Amino acid sequence: MISIHNEPQPSDLGDVRVANRAVVLRHVRLHSPCSRADIAARTGLNKATVSSLVTELIDQRLLRETGLTENRVGRPATMLVLDGEPYAALGLQIGADELVAVAVDLGGNRLLTWRRAFAATTVSPTETLRALAALARRAVGRVTAQGRTVLGLTVGVPGLVDPSGAVPLASALGWRDVPVAAQLRTILREPEFTVAVDSVANLAVLAEQRHGGHAGSSDLVHLTGGLTVGAGIIAAGRLLRGGRGFAGEIAHLPLDPAGPSCACGHHGCLSALVGLPAVVRRLLPDAEADGPVTDYLPELTRIVALARQDDPVVCGGLAEIGRHLGRGVAVLADLLNPETVVLGDHFAALAPWLLPAARSELAARAHAPGAGGCRLEASTLDTAGALGGATAALATVEAGRLPAG
Amino acid sequence: MISIHNEPQPSDLGDVRVANRAVVLRHVRLHSPCSRADIAARTGLNKATVSSLVTELIDQRLLRETGLTENRVGRPATMLVLDGEPYAALGLQIGADELVAVAVDLGGNRLLTWRRAFAATTVSPTETLRALAALARRAVGRVTAQGRTVLGLTVGVPGLVDPSGAVPLASALGWRDVPVAAQLRTILREPEFTVAVDSVANLAVLAEQRHGGHAGSSDLVHLTGGLTVGAGIIAAGRLLRGGRGFAGEIAHLPLDPAGPSCACGHHGCLSALVGLPAVVRRLLPDAEADGPVTDYLPELTRIVALARQDDPVVCGGLAEIGRHLGRGVAVLADLLNPETVVLGDHFAALAPWLLPAARSELAARAHAPGAGGCRLEASTLDTAGALGGATAALATVEAGRLPAG
Numbered sequence: 001m002i003s004i005h006n007e008p009q010p011s012d013l014g015d016v017r018v019a020n021r022a023v024v025l026r027h028v029r030l031h032s033p034c035s036r037a038d039i040a041a042r043t044g045l046n047k048a049t050v051s052s053l054v055t056e057l058i059d060q061r062l063l064r065e066t067g068l069t070e071n072r073v074g075r076p077a078t079m080l081v082l083d084g085e086p087y088a089a090l091g092l093q094i095g096a097d098e099l100v101a102v103a104v105d106l107g108g109n110r111l112l113t114w115r116r117a118f119a120a121t122t123v124s125p126t127e128t129l130r131a132l133a134a135l136a137r138r139a140v141g142r143v144t145a146q147g148r149t150v151l152g153l154t155v156g157v158p159g160l161v162d163p164s165g166a167v168p169l170a171s172a173l174g175w176r177d178v179p180v181a182a183q184l185r186t187i188l189r190e191p192e193f194t195v196a197v198d199s200v201a202n203l204a205v206l207a208e209q210r211h212g213g214h215a216g217s218s219d220l221v222h223l224t225g226g227l228t229v230g231a232g233i234i235a236a237g238r239l240l241r242g243g244r245g246f247a248g249e250i251a252h253l254p255l256d257p258a259g260p261s262c263a264c265g266h267h268g269c270l271s272a273l274v275g276l277p278a279v280v281r282r283l284l285p286d287a288e289a290d291g292p293v294t295d296y297l298p299e300l301t302r303i304v305a306l307a308r309q310d311d312p313v314v315c316g317g318l319a320e321i322g323r324h325l326g327r328g329v330a331v332l333a334d335l336l337n338p339e340t341v342v343l344g345d346h347f348a349a350l351a352p353w354l355l356p357a358a359r360s361e362l363a364a365r366a367h368a369p370g371a372g373g374c375r376l377e378a379s380t381l382d383t384a385g386a387l388g389g390a391t392a393a394l395a396t397v398e399a400g401r402l403p404a405g
Numbered sequence: 406m407i408s409i410h411n412e413p414q415p416s417d418l419g420d421v422r423v424a425n426r427a428v429v430l431r432h433v434r435l436h437s438p439c440s441r442a443d444i445a446a447r448t449g450l451n452k453a454t455v456s457s458l459v460t461e462l463i464d465q466r467l468l469r470e471t472g473l474t475e476n477r478v479g480r481p482a483t484m485l486v487l488d489g490e491p492y493a494a495l496g497l498q499i500g501a502d503e504l505v506a507v508a509v510d511l512g513g514n515r516l517l518t519w520r521r522a523f524a525a526t527t528v529s530p531t532e533t534l535r536a537l538a539a540l541a542r543r544a545v546g547r548v549t550a551q552g553r554t555v556l557g558l559t560v561g562v563p564g565l566v567d568p569s570g571a572v573p574l575a576s577a578l579g580w581r582d583v584p585v586a587a588q589l590r591t592i593l594r595e596p597e598f599t600v601a602v603d604s605v606a607n608l609a610v611l612a613e614q615r616h617g618g619h620a621g622s623s624d625l626v627h628l629t630g631g632l633t634v635g636a637g638i639i640a641a642g643r644l645l646r647g648g649r650g651f652a653g654e655i656a657h658l659p660l661d662p663a664g665p666s667c668a669c670g671h672h673g674c675l676s677a678l679v680g681l682p683a684v685v686r687r688l689l690p691d692a693e694a695d696g697p698v699t700d701y702l703p704e705l706t707r708i709v710a711l712a713r714q715d716d717p718v719v720c721g722g723l724a725e726i727g728r729h730l731g732r733g734v735a736v737l738a739d740l741l742n743p744e745t746v747v748l749g750d751h752f753a754a755l756a757p758w759l760l761p762a763a764r765s766e767l768a769a770r771a772h773a774p775g776a777g778g779c780r781l782e783a784s785t786l787d788t789a790g791a792l793g794g795a796t797a798a799l800a801t802v803e804a805g806r807l808p809a810g
Contacts, residue, residue: 337647
């Protein structure tokens with residue numbers, strides 16, 4: 001097997017202590033409660049190093065001791081767990097017709113999940129950012145009232161996000177060249193915590209890899225739905241970003257040159273066939289009678305209700321949408337060979353009716369036998385993008401950097 | 406920016422010496438001639454560590470000293486270079502109508518490039534493997550006669566290759582479930598050196614990243630041509646393999662449901678539109694008059710000659726093929742956001758006539774502005790797959806493991 005890296009890193013270069021702190025934190029996150037001796041035995045770090053790191057992490061209130069436990073051999077050991085109390089991280093997401101905020105503690109436990117109706121497609125980017133900032137401020141207020149320090153905030157946008165946190169293009173929102181991170185920092189008056197921006201798809205796959213039904217999978221794709229379709233890709237355990245951070249754009253995969261027109265000017269793109277607006281338009285022809293739909297979630301609820309009643313038009317339409325979806329997933333399976341493709345958002349809500357057709361199309365279209373082992377599943381996560389944003393905001397601490405202040 | 410890894414590695418675990426050896430070898434490869442002090446200064450390794458590693462690498466004849474040079478300050482330093490003499494690595498490739506063998510030394514310099522006419526599509530897998538083994542034996546004989554030890558051999562197959570070196574499917578060759586690495590080892594009577602197998606596309610992008618016009622790029626795709634079309638993908642500096650090693654399958658990207666039929670049973674797949682057999686069929690309708698074509702390279706030469714004469718039918722056909730190719734590349738640009746997509750094999754030979762149409766289609770179809778910075782270029786490498794195989798066979802030594810024996 002070949003594995004090439006850009007730069008082999010010498011092992012006595014760089015901040016060894018930071019790397020080792022990350023190892024200890026990760027071990028406790030995955031195996032708590034555990035003792036200092038457990039950590040040393042399982043990570044290969046020597047006992048003195050572990051003791052010194054644990055002392056520092058307890059001082060910073062990232063770890064805490066939780067009493068004694070009989071060891072199998074020898075004297076009782078003090079057990080360690082993550083300290084869930086002092087810190088929180090926030091994630092926000094611009095959804096189809098809502099803004100979402102999620103806060104988690106260091107262990108990834110949800111502290112709050114808020115949804116606020118908001119039709120971002122009908123207002124200016126600045127109005128949306130003001131509404132996001134207002135939601136963020138309330139969430140910060142809530143967690144700081146609990147005595148927590150906010151470590152960071154990450155916003156998920158359905159579109160292209162560059163490494164500076166600017167959005168060159170988010171077609172589904174009608175955005176072009178919006179400096180989201182910079183504007184949010186200004187509106188929030190340069191807060192102490194980090195403010196970052198990423199694509200909803202990247203954040204959702206991060207949540208999926210940490211908290212979802214396929215947590216720990218090293219080759220995973222999350223297909224986000226909603227206003228458009230995006231792919232968050234984890235390959236060999238790492239988020240695939242590409243040269244400029246734009247990887248995972250799948251909305252305009254050309255599937256059917258004779259298909260419906262797409263906002264991009266072409267026809268039959270994946271998004272124009274299976275995105276939430278396309279699904280509503282296809283299955284509820286009356287929905288646009290009073291003008292363009294901006295309230296998608298009630299329409300989605302109507303579709304689910306009709307499907308549950310075995311409405312033949314809706315069920316037939318969903319099978320057709322499932323086939324298009326399956327063809328798109330087959331392209332992902334061929335190119336990326338993921339272990340699992342997880343369907344989020346409206347795809348998850350409609351999964352009982354989409355999955356049979358999508359799976360059989362995946363099997364028929366993917367080139368490798370058995371689709372290269374790729375399974376297609378519905379996400380079990382709620383608000384994956386915002387949860388992923390909160391998870392991402394923990395990354396600095398999880399990488400072994402100590403919280404500021 | 407989020408970067409998640411499967412397992413943070415504690416820095417005092419694992420074989421530090423192996424990692425540091427890799428760092429020293431890489432530094433010398435990129436910056437030779439250089440002194441021990443240069444290595445220490447540039448890598449961050451301490452001087453005693455560098456001295457000890459260099460002594461060991463000289464003993465193994467991986468490095469050699471090359472006299473003294475005046476330093477800018479202080480006494481003259483002994484300069485080090487890679488020792489090109491004692492070792493060789495081999496790469497083989499099953500091409501459209503030929504077998505190719507390449508041998509390189511430790512510095513990646515070519516020691517031999519052999520092409521042997523061979524129509525693998527017309528014979529059994531075992532016959533092809535016997536012919537490959539015969540070619541390998543002759544190449545081994547040649548380099549051992551030069552006093553070199555063979556470090557390894559890697560074979561590129563145009564199809565799916567699993568981590569054991571077996572080929573579950575190579576449609577272009579008509580292969581299914583062929584244990585290529587195991588059979589080759591048997592035919593070669595269990596040689597001392599490693600025998601590995603990978604997809605031609607993976608090996609070609611490895612060669613491209615090491616030796617090509619875009620060497621060092623961390624987000625790079627090589628699109629191999631020949632009997633089929635495959636994508637070798639380097640993302641964030643690493644080969645993208647997927648869960649079972651099947652990533653990069655792009656031959657059956659559905660581009661035109663009304664297009665020509667494909668061996669896979671569907672219509673208008675990328676390979677059925679732009680693969681070498683499709684190109685010959687499209688541009689030289691007389692080529693199949695005497696039965697199926699198995700000699701592709703002379704037909705390719707005829708196409709190039711006609712295009713040079715501005716033959717309107719051939720030039721028009723190449724522009725159309727270029728447009729299909731550009732649509733395929735746009736999908737890669739959207740999903741992977743590479744810095745460069747490099748066209749190999751027959752695409753490179755036909756590049757002057759394919760590229761204008763392919764580039765304009767890429768610009769029109771990719772969603773990110775300016776195709777996300779993705780450039781589309783012709784490869785400047787000859788026999789990239791075999792060269793990549795030879796490069797891959799150096800990987801163990803480059804990763805810091807000492808040669809056996």
